[in-house]
Amino acid sequence: MSLDITTISDVEDPRLAPYRDIRERDLVGREHHFIAEGKVVLSVLLRSERFQARSLLVAAAKLLGLMPVLDATKPACPIYCVPQKIMDDIAGFNVHRGILGIGERIKTPTLEEFLASLPEKALVPVLCGISNHDNMGSIFRNAAAFAADGIIIDKTCCDPLYRKAIRVSVGAALKVPYTQGEDIKEILTALEKADFRIYSLSPAASNYLKDAEVAKRTALVFGTEGEGLPDFVLKDTETLRIPIAYDFDSLNVATATGLALEHFADFDKLN
Missing domain, CATH: 3.30.1330.30 (Ribosomal protein L30/S12)
Known part of the structure; x- marks a missing residue:
């Protein structure tokens, strides 16, 4: 042709x-x-x-x-x-x-369709309130690099197909499957029903990321910088922290996703 x-x-x-x-x-x-x-x-x-x-x-x-x-x-x-x-x-x-x-664009799968399409062993980042397109693109790039099985994006997040987000993701936004549009409460409920072990990343958590057990199905919840995750999310999930210097506030959320995904990644899928 x-x-x-x-x-x-x-x-x-x-x-x-x-x-x-x-x-x-x-x-x-x-x-x-x-x-x-x-x-x-x-x-x-x-x-x-x-x-x-x-x-x-x-x-x-x-x-x-x-x-x-x-x-x-x-x-x-x-x-x-x-x-x-x-x-x-x-x-x-x-x-x-x-x-x-x-x-x-194609029609984004519903949360139910997305979860049904996942393999028996799965790793899925869950994004809550991520409004920065650079962060969104970087998170998709991290998800692709560490062979995540898809991304769940709540209704308060920005669009991963925004031009800058796609560019920063180096095309990963067009490769990694995702679903978007549900309320975070509905997302957590659906993940529990789908037998996911749910971890939330927070600087205030008492348990460290390096000590977290790798489950057969793992969901990692990340919130926006500044406000972080809602209190009810932290209350209803297992919380993990990434240790940083005492005189510093927090990591960029995209950096945090990279570190967390590396910990839980299936190394049989990586180089």
């Missing part, structure tokens, strides 16, 4: 409209689309079985370097090749990576 590559030199070309002002007008939530940025992320998108590329926008100077990925994946979507200045004018900022793509 030949590639559908079109060179465009008119900044007003209507085919470029979906890429216009993407910093202020992120496509997350709009017509079920999202923006993928950079060669690595685009490579993940084009190889994904869960998402589909609708179009690509490539700066002319970057096209040759992207060709191995395009030749390997053979995307059926249109590929628009433009001068770097047009890409920057359209996007509203300097897109130094020179590669953008529009992906189409």
Whole structure:
């Protein structure tokens, strides 16, 4: 199958409209689309079985370097090749990576569907109130690195398919299965019914992460920085802490997820 590559030199070309002002007008939530940025992320998108590329926008100077990925994946979507200045004018900022793509969302599984799809032995981070897109992206990257089986995101968290979150995740947001939208109370109840041992990470916990037992099914609950997890979550779950210096407050939540996932990871799945 030949590639559908079109060179465009008119900044007003209507085919470029979906890429216009993407910093202020992120496509997350709009017509079920999202923006993928950079060669690595685009490579993940084009190889994904869960998402589909609708179009690509490539700066002319970057096209040759992207060709191995395009030749390997053979995307059926249109590929628009433009001068770097047009890409920057359209996007509203300097897109130094020179590669953008529009992906189409799929229907996120319900919590019940997500839990039913998990293997008998499973490790799942649970996110409560994570509103920072950098942290969200980093958590997905950690989950992919330590072979977590998926992520549960409560209704108060930000969207993992926000452009910056996908970029920071290095495409892991398009690889790691997740469900989003339930209340944290409902999530904890469902995890208990699914035979998960539930740990919550908190600087105030009395037990240390390094001493925690690895269960067959483990859920790790992480809260937002500052406020942390709600009191009822800490009361209803086993709490763990990561030791840090006495004169310091807490770890970044993304760092905490990396340390916790490494402790509970199934090393048969790792290099």
